[in-house]
Amino acid sequence: MSAQDFGFPFKPYGIQEDFMKELYNVLDQGKIGIFESPTGTGKSLSLLCGSLRWLYDQERVSAQITTAERKEAAADEPDWLKEYTVQHEQKTQQSERQLRRQELQERIDRARKREQSERRNKSAWIARQHVKKTKTAQEQGNPNDSEDSEFLLDEYDSDDTSNADGRKKPSSAKSESQSNLSADVQELLRRLDTQNTLTSSSTSEKVDTMQEDNDEVDELKIFFTSRTHSQLSQFIREVQKTNYADSLHSVGLSSRKNLCINKDVQKLNSVHRINEQCLELQKKSSGKRCECLPTVSEKGRLLDFRDHALAKVRDIEELVDVGKSLNTCPYYGTRKTIKPAQLVTLPYQHLLHKTTRESLGISLKNNIVIIDEAHNLIDTINSIHTITIHSKQMRTALSQLSQYLQRYKARLLGKNIVYIKQIIMIVKSMIKFMESTIQHGKTSNKSKEKILNINEFVHELGIDHLNMFKIEKYLKESKLARKLNGFLDMKKKKDAQDKLNNPEHEAENDPSVSSIPILNQIEALLMALTNADKDGRIIAACENDDEYIQYMLLNPANEFKAIVEETRSVVLAGGTMEPMSDFLTHLFPYVEKDRIHKFSCGHIIPEENLQVLTVGTGPTGQKLIYNFEHRSDTKLIDQTGQIIANLCNVIPDGVVCFFASYPYMEQVYQRWSHAESGNILDRISKKKKIFREPRAANMVDATLRDYALQIDTGESGAILFCVVNGKMSEGINFSDRLGRAVIMVGLPFANLASAALVEKIKYVKEHANAQGASGDAGKEYYENLCMRAVNQSIGRAIRHKNDFATVLLLDERYDTTRIQNKLPGWIRESVYECKNFGQVMSRTASFFRDKRQQ
Structure with a gap:
């Protein structure tokens, strides 16, 4: 299969052709x-064209298989009947699937033509924004009973006293509590219950569109995901370069914050609001x-929106x-x-x-998932499913729930009161548990940190008699x-209005009336307890008088398993995916x-454009070991300064x-x-202007701008001191003159x-032992965690085919084979172990x- 077969927009390098062929297979x-392709090697285009x-x-292939199957099924029939049957079934299929596709394409073509025509007259395109408001978009009437009735909960009955549609069902002899069942059985029941809930509690929005969605052709599709909005926009620009752009039906998903066009809603600062x-x-x-x-x-x-969205490949802004x-x-x-x-x-x-x-209606069944920048996938999964609640939030939630119950207690129907009281009891128990844990740490002079299994935590709270699955x-x-x-x-608006109408009236200064959606955090933690x-583990801790309870996910494989099982294929791609062993151990342990x-492919740069040196000793011969x-x-610090000052020369x-x-x-x-120290900073600053990575995120751009300006206009250049896993170790391109050298100290x-890290390592060991x-x-896990951070940092330098740089690894441990094997292949091949600083x-x-002579 040649490059032309893949529709690559340029003449590809050999590694790009290899990448596309491997991906296709x-x-x-x-x-x-698991694909590793260094930044600057056209990874995004290779991913696109291959997939x-x-x-x-x-x-x-699908059309050919369908035709062959029809012919095989009619093998014993006369030729004239075979031909008639095949033709008839082809027409029938077209009338169902192909005809819907054809109709959609005709609508998209019309949308394209309208855009082309209206953009010739920009005022006409803008005029479309002023769509006439319909009567149904106006006021819909008054609240039913009172100004606050819309916040009243609907009648609710627990799942063993009502059917999925809310109607009462015959009482069962079974006890409501299933806490005596094994964890595996409870997990199975929870999954079945969740499936029933999703099936039975469809929203009116889903009901309204159900018939219409059934008429849509659900195409085989690729789901492409990346870490940031800007990375996805860059990917779309790559799509637009390919030969597929004119015929490809593409759509981008994002949050309401990025997609909302209601001006009043856009003014709200909080994503939750x-x-x-x-x-x-x-x-x-x-x-x-x-x-x-x-x-x-x-x-x-x-x-109409769907037709225009599919009329061309667009990013979120478009x-x-x-x-x-x-x-x-x-x-x-x-x-x-999504469907078409x-x-x-x-x-x-x-x-x-x-x-x-x-909630988005995404079905991964038999589709393709491609995850870009996947080097941090495991950390991302852990982060998404880790929940932290601070003691102040717990007290606020308790106050809010109590106020709500007091306000609506006489009007709540069904088992609402029972469940709200159970949630209040759980929050009170967490507050009491936190106070006793921290107080014990203070009086015994022990660490103000406690780690428990989920079952231990539930038992210590005294809520093990509650059915957490039902509360969820x-x-x-x-x-x-x-x-x-x-x-x-x-309540907040009413208090503000009361104060406006009566300046002498003191509005209730209630800290519980907050814009922070605290109950959502409580809800997330309660769901984690199932x-x-x-x-997972529960960590109760206190840092700088800030008390909190945290659920920490230990096993990302279970959270990712549903994606692997539903899809036809999953592809993880990144510039530096080493050490790859972590993905096999912690993400795919159940996969054959x-x-x-x-x-893993090499870089497109000539090998002479990259130099990687291990530095185990300083100018005076002192060994470099930067352990704790x-x-x-x-x-050692002074020796390091002398190394950097000399290199800047x-x-x-x-x-x-x-x-x-x-x-x-x-x-x-x-x-x-x-x-x-020998005035090391003065020595360095005579050769390079010194910049430091700021702690404040809003200062990063200004620092980078000043750093780049100094290199462009200054005679000697600049040096930027950064932090591994900081704001400049990922996503920042120090290409060409911005990064002629990367020094890793x-x-x-x-x-x-860190108790969390110790618990994670303990879990990894236990899991490995159980697997034999x-x-x-x-x-291995501890080293991999370190080397993944190293690889991300040193990958900042070489960013395109004509770039060149040197990488200096300061620490004698970089000379060991074990550590070098965890470097990306394209860097590992260029490593030279220096025997001395000379x-x-x-x-x-x-x-x-x-390089100057070239």
Whole structure:
């Protein structure tokens, strides 16, 4: 298969052709692929062309298989009957699937022509924004009973006293409590219950569109996800370069925050408030519906949005423009566009969080999932499913729930009061548990940190008699959090109005009336308590008088398993995926080894454009070991300063230097500023202007701008001190003159004093032993955590085919085979172990001297 076959827009390099072929085979065989391709090697285009070629081929293969199956089924029939049967079935199939496709394509073509025509006359395109408001978008009447009745919960009965549709069912002899069942049985019951809930509690929105959705062709599709909105936009720009752009049906998914076009809602700062206000404006009782969201009788507007969205490959900003031009909500419009789309781009959260996938109507069944920037996938899954609640939030939630219950107690029906009281009891128990844990730590002078299994935590709270699965279901179905937040908003507005009408009246200064959706956090924690006991831990801790309870996910494999099982193929791709062993151990332990395919390619740069040196000794011969025991030694810090000062004499333009942490970078900087160090900062600043990575995120852009300006206009260049895993270790391109050298000071091992890390390592060891694995799995995990951070940092330098740079790894441990094997292949191949610092200087000087002569 040649490059032309893949529709690559340029003449590809050999590694790009290899990448596309390997990717095509992985998708064709339904495997899991782990692909490593350094930044600057055209990874995005290779991913696109390889996967889209496979997607287009599948349509042709599917049609051929269908025809062959029909002929085989009619093998014993006369020829004239065979021909008639095949022709008749082909026509029937066309009338069902192909005809719908044809109709959709005709609508898309018309939308294209309208855009082309209207854009010739820009005023006509803008005029489309002023769509006439329908009567149904106006006020929908008054609240039923009182000003706050809309926040009253509907009647609720627990799942063993009512059917899925809410009707009473015959009482059962079974006890409501299932707490005596085993964890595995409870997990199975929970899954079945969740499936029933999702089936039975469809929203009116789903009901309204059900018939219409059934008429849609659900295309075979690729779900492409990346970490940030900007990375997805960049990916869409790559799609637009390919030969597939004109015929590809693509849509991008994002949050309401990015897609909302209602000006009043956009003004809200909180993402949660935007979501709540959007849902509120869909209620008839809210007084006014959002004019951007079509009513049942205006479904044509959503279809128009779908047609225009598919008319060309667009990024999120362009989809927002389409929504504004049609006065149609892009958030719900993009959801309507998922089924007929062949390529769906979406951020990590939308794909990796099961509840979010279900709410968006995403079906992964037999489709393809490609996860870009997948080096941090495991950490992302852990982060998404880790919940932290602070003691102040618990007390606020308790106050809010108590106020709500007091206000509506006489009007709540069914088992609402029972469940709200249970939730209040759980919150009180958590507060009491936190107070006793921290107090015990103070009086016994022990660590103010406690780690428990889920079952231990539930037992210590004294809530093991409650059925957490039923409480989880109640919170989902009753939408208590949303009702509570609406009630609090109303209370806050009422207090403000009272104060305005009566200046002498002191409005109730109630800290519980907060814009923070606290009950949602409580709900997330309670749902986490229904997870398998072995998959997570509860941490109760106090840091700087800030008390909190945290659920920490230990097993990301279980959360990712549903994606692997539903899809035809999953592809993880990144610039630096090493160490790959972590993915096999912690993400795919249940997958057959022959189903996992690993691919790692070299860089497109000539080998002479990259120099990687290990530096184990300083100018005076002192060994460099930046472990916790030695790194604060002033002699080692001074030796490090001399190394960097000497290197700045021979390295041109920009130097990026990474330290293990902010505190260590500050410690080193302060030492170098003293005369006792030999005025190291003065020596460095004579050659390079010094910049430091700021702690404040809003200062990063300004620092980078000043750093780049100094290199462009200054004679000697600049040096930037950064932190591993900081704001500049990922996503920042130090290409060309911005990064002629990357210096890594030590190995950034995580702090083993962290109880969370200790518990994770303990879990990894236990899991490995249960699987019968050999070796020290805990040590492997700990090293991999460190080296993944190193690889991300040193990958900042070489960013395109003509770039060149040197990488200097300061620590004698970089000379070990074990550590070097965890470097990316393209870096590992260029490693040179320097025996002394003289070799470091001579090789660095000659490297840049050769580049100046070229």
